[in-house]
């Protein structure tokens with residue numbers, strides 16, 4: 001693969017409840033699961049939870065050490081045991097030779113949708129699993145020569161957006177979904193209109209009326225910062241096209257912006273979306289999370305969130321989510337919304353515990369280059385956020401992973417039926433099963449975090 005493909009703390013309850021959820025105690029990280037236990041680096045991660053069976057979870061990562069393929073890991077018992085395999089490792093695989101940039105979305109019918117890129121031609125493909133992630137079938141091959149597809153589901157639709165290489169034109173296509181394994185033809189690619197139609201490294205979301213929103217950043221290289229846009233197709237699969245994009249914010253994080261924790265792969269502004277279709281108090285609110293870097297703050301990146309109640313026409317002021325008092329880096333945020341409650345949670349990579357002075361947050365005596373995963377959540381529509389809580393039990397290092405890919409370009413999270421599932425690349429070996437040992441190559445970790 002090449003760089004062209006950029007790609008609660010829980011309130012103490014009953015002791016029994018804590019045993020079930022795996023939380024040792026308030027303030028301690030939740031039980032971590034090593035989902036992949038595979039030799040080599042699992043990096044750039046995706047996760048989805050089955051809304052029809054929330055104990056059924058699938059994680060995926062790119063395999064940066066090999067030419068093609070994905071690590072796929074499936075549990076049917078809430079993380080207790082994982083079945084792992086590699087798919088798409090060669091052109092003879094029915095799914096093709098999968099480069100990377102896989103993303104997942106699980107609809108209310110139990111269909112698990114995946115989008116991904118092919119190594120050989122940059123095709124954006126869509127695959128479907130109707131057996132809980134045990135097998136995938138390719139269902140769409142609509143566009144070639146593109147980058148970083150993202151996928152989202154609504155009540156009766158699935159949508160994919162991506163950056164089409166000639167001009168880095170943002171495009172999307174979608175399909176009706178009517179039942180388990182039942183879906184219509186995917187539409188032809190639909191352009192976001194100019195001005196502001198060009199970008200990448202974005203995300204897709206579907207609203208309560210089937211409307212579709214894309215987000216993306218304009219600047220695709222370097223450290224010079226970028227504008228962040230959203231664009232909306234107000235009737236989804238209906239005849240209207242995308243509205244003129246809205247310039248939401250400017251980040252001082254560029255397209256390939258190095259920080260000590262991501263010295264090779266670097267970071268981008270990583271805008272990501274979550275749309276409330278819960279039917280609850282904030283139904284229709286859409287949340288946008290991204291990475292900011294205050295001027296003259298060097299590597300002090302932060303995670304901020306905005307929301308919109310008018311389909312992205314106007315946005316609230318950014319609220320900083322990380323509550324540390326350091327000048328360290330927070331990056332690669334993932335956002336997920338529980339459609340059963342409307343609660344929203346955000347996780348991210350975080351170097352706050354690495355002051356370069358040793359201790360559990362520092363592996364090498366150098367500040368700001370070792371990471372943990374931290375998170376927060378809101379149960380009131382983003383008005384208030386819980387104190388940040390540490391998700392990863394251990395401290396990891398992309399420097400120690402010794403890969404050009406570091407932890408990749410993004411990560412994801414899922415939030416279903418009251419449980420938040422961040423996924424991340426981890427070489428702390430805190431679970432003890434990494435075949436490469438401690439502080440070498442990454443395994444793919446997750447945790448099940450109940451949000452009260």
Ligand SMILES: [Ca+2]
Nearest residue numbers: 235236238240
């Ligand atoms: Ca439309």
Ligand SMILES: [Ca+2]
Nearest residue numbers: 300301328330
């Ligand atoms: Ca910071």
Ligand SMILES: [Ca+2]
Nearest residue numbers: 363364366370
């Ligand atoms: Ca360090």
Ligand SMILES: [Ca+2]
Nearest residue numbers: 038040442443
């Ligand atoms: Ca591994």
